Amino acid sequence: MRWTKTFTVVGCHAEGEVGNVITGGVKDVPGKTMFEKKEYLEAHMDDIRGLLLFEPRGAPYVNGNIILPPCDRSADLGYVIIESTEYPPMSGSNTICVATVALETGMVPMKEPETLLRMEAPAGMIEVRCLCENGKVKQVEFTNVPAFALHLDTHVEVEGLGTITVDTSYGGMTFAHVNARALGFSITPDEAHQMSLMGQRIKKSVNEQLEVVHPENPKIRDVSNVIFEGPIERVDGRVESVNGTVCLHGRLDRSPTGTGTTGRLAVMSAKGQIAKGELFRNRSIIGTHFDSRVIANTRLGDRDAVVVTIAGQAWITSIGQYGLDPTDPYPRGHRLSDVWF
Secondary structure: OOOEEEEEEEEEEEEOEEEEEEOOOOOOOOOOOOOHHHHHHHHHHHHHHHHHOOOOOOOOOEEEEEEEEOOOOOOEEEEEEOOOOOOOOOOHHHHHHHHHHHHHOOOOOOOOOOOOOOOOEEEEEEEEEEEEEOOOOHHHHHHHHOOEEEEEEEEEEEEEOOOEEEEEEEEEEEEEEEOOOOOOOOOOHHHHHHHHHHHHHHHHHHHHHHOOOOOOOOEEOOEEEEHHHHHHHOEEEEEOOOOOOOEOOOOOOOOOHHHHHHHHHHHHHHHOOOOOOOOEEEOOOOOEEEEEEEEEEEEOOOOEEEEEEEEEOOEEEEEEEEEEEEEEEEOOOOOOOOOOO
């Protein structure tokens, strides 16, 4: 056997969403910031993403995180998130996976009962608090980048649906938020396929009709994901809801979506539906949950913004190596439209 490329990958999921961590095989890439490193990987080293996330090694639901030396010396590590369709600047479930893998595999020393980490993502520095017990990370809580609502209760024309009402937000990624019940969904696993198809139509219409641009980074633009949201309820002193997030090219996030939960809190805060400090438990389509809070109000450019914490748990599922045989006809993987819409 001879491989021309070898990658060490720690399999992991956070609340059901796969977020594998690439701990070996990529030493470093050019860039003065993690966002520049993300751009370099996307422009010049995208074969890594294809090799690891596309078939025959990957699947539409597989995400990855490339561990890199941080640009900021105060950070414990840097990471670039790779998904089957894009390089998002931030991801909550992936951040939880990276923190868990870093501590449970010894990349960063674990301190019990609490380990504090500074992790540098393309979106910026992420402050992370890990609750640890008997060598296991029991919970990861991170302070996300500032989030804000862009459009509130805005009408969009969608083919086959007519006029619908949407909100848009940024919570580390960009989102359109829609009322699931108004569109005929209860957010159950059997509805995932129809939600994914409708979500793609909604995203297309939103991006054609609304301008969604980050006020400080114009390269972050257009809606990436659509969140079908259930009703907001108050249960045992906390605010609760359920959502299903349709990711780029039509698959549902298995987790409640950390950046989406952040964006939803920005919208809820703007509408007066939640107070600073209140606990918001957001459940996924498969029943897992993230706990979150608005901890501060701030400004981002010319917009009011909120600072949000997200808490969840991840589990390591495997440790292995992926490689490329020089005779393999699919060095960048392959995709078919039967499952890769």
